[in-house]
Amino acid sequence: MTKELDTIVIGGGLHGLSAALYLARAGRKVAILERSWVGRHSSGGTAAGVRTLNRDPAEIPISLEAMDMWHRIETIVGDDCGFHAHGQFEVAEFEHHFPELEERYAMTRAMGFENEELIGRDELRRLVPALAPHCVGAIIARQDGAADPHRTLQAFRRATEAAGVTIYEGAGVIAIEQVGIDWRVRTEQGNFVAPTIVNAAGAWADKIAAMVGDNVEVGHKASMMIVTERIAPLLKPVVGVVGRPLSFKQTHQGTLLIGGGLKGKADLEAQRTFVDFTQLARGARAATDLFPAVDKVRIVRTWAGMESSPKDELPVLCLSPNASGVVHSFGYSGHGFQLVPVCGAIVADLIMQGSTSRQISSFKIDRLYKN
Ligand SMILES: Cc1cc2nc3c(=O)[nH]c(=O)nc-3n(C[C@H](O)[C@H](O)[C@H](O)COP(=O)(O)OP(=O)(O)OC[C@H]3O[C@@H](n4cnc5c(N)ncnc54)[C@H](O)[C@@H]3O)c2cc1C
CATH class of the missing domain: 3.50.50.60 (FAD/NAD(P)-binding domain)
Structure with missing residues (x-):
């Protein structure tokens, strides 16, 4: 038929x-x-993650429009999709990482975009008290956040x-x-x-x-995630860090979601992905370095998902x-x-x-x- x-x-x-x-x-x-x-x-x-922060400049205009839509997502799909705008942060752990953030901030401002903001150590500590005290500053997008997938x-x-x-x-x-x-x-x-x-x-x-x-020649990537057991409220924003594979956040249920550039392997023919535990350990290490309080938290599950990714x-x-x-x-x-x-x-x-x-x-x- x-x-x-x-x-x-x-x-x-x-x-x-x-x-x-x-x-x-x-x-x-x-x-x-x-x-x-x-x-x-x-x-x-x-x-x-619902992020305008750190986007390729070519994506920023559509990403900003998408962000406006996320803030009224209930009017579009009849549900708030669990979206909360607690901000996304890209943290500089050490002084020598900070110029990269200053450069990024200057570039986005020069292009007329105002979604990113540069903050120093004191404001960072005020906004994310659980963060390790050695971190020196961050760029942040306060209107960014995360949803429930x-x-x-x-x-x-x-x-x-x-x-x-x-x-x-x-x-x-x-x-x-x-x-x-x-x-x-x-x-x-x-x-x-x-x-x-x-x-x-x-x-x-x-x-x-x-x-x-x-x-066409299109590559692919298999992004990986870690989810932990539930813990008491620790942080609200989504936190990444310069020079390390990390995106760190806590869900409403209390679990921690750790990902951000951690790559596993994919078999496209078989439609299967494979977690690479060596890579995953790098993400877990970044998480415990930045948030020492999660050192003993247990990992409950890991996974990888694949999608196409041009160069x-x-x-x-x-x-x-x-x-x-x-x-x-x-x-x-x-x-x-x-x-x-x-x-x-x-x-x-x-x-x-x-x-x-x-x-x-x-x-x-x-x-x-x-x-
Ligand atoms: C672990 C992980 C974490 C991520 N985190 C974030 C994040 O924090 N923030 C963010 O913005 N993005 C994130 N992403 C990326 C985001 O999830 C994807 O960009 C988005 O879901 C892609 O959606 P899609 O519809 O293009 O692809 P998919 O969801 O992969 O859908 C494609 C569909 O096409 C179907 N299909 C393929 N071939 C055929 C065929 N021949 N006939 C019929 N159907 C076919 C497949 O079965 C599949 O269901 C993440 C991705 C992963 C894997």
Whole structure:
């Protein structure tokens, strides 16, 4: 049986859900085709940090818009997604790290961005008393924060289905063919036809891109996380540190979530990730150096999730130059959770108008074409 639609979204992660949501609310007949189940990969394993801090300058404009959206996320998906804005910090442990932060601060101010602020030792201690006293200062973004990943997934899924989107789980895309002005998408659950397609297939998005003639070189990364047993309230913001792989925060339940650049291994064919305990130990060491009080806290679980990651670690968010009606949305490189609400709106612009007023010129797919 062939299902006829306006837009087929490939990939049931948060970016696929967000794109489908905006398209359906604009009156489009949309289906999401997901090979496994919604949230199976990166979006189900995310740390859900909501961060404008320390972004590549090319991402800052859309990240700031996304941050405004997070502050009113309940009006968008009908749930607050567990979002709290307790700030994100990038700490300088030693004096020789501080100039890097001063430079970053000067650069963002010169570009006209005001979300980042430079603070010294006293303010840092006042805001994060649990931090080791040797730390000398930080750049911070006070409006940043973190959300609850599973509530976010559920909220986006509910909102998307309420807007009329049909989600097909267990519907892996096998092939895509052009049929007149339409695309026929072959899956394990039959064929789907639509004039427009959104490629939001995460770590496998290069395979989908190749099916429509965009042959790209995209790497991938397998970000890792540690979660600990519950402890008494210790800190509210999310804390990273210059020169070490660390993102450290405490959930409402009291567990500590430790990640931030810790990389495991991925087997894309088998759709599996593997935790690298040597790397993980570096993250745990950074955490106990910065927060000596957590020295004896027990690790409960570790995991890794994979997604595509171009060399420049910028997303691919654009119309295909080759394939009419195809929009790519992938390559979020371990920091795409925060961008979810705005990227859905951008994809909808691209599908419906063929352009967007948002600044996405650095996110074109042709920068990754194979020679
Ligand atoms: C451990 C970890 C921590 C992170 N922490 C943060 C953070 O603190 N802050 C932040 O901003 N970001 C963070 N991220 C990144 C963020 O989670 C991702 O950028 C985001 O979830 C990517 O969503 P996605 O929809 O693009 O990809 P995914 O969620 O991976 O979804 C892609 C989907 O496509 C499906 N698919 C693939 N091939 C096919 C096919 N052929 N047919 C049909 N379906 C297919 C897959 O099954 C998958 O479900 C983290 C990621 C990880 C793994």
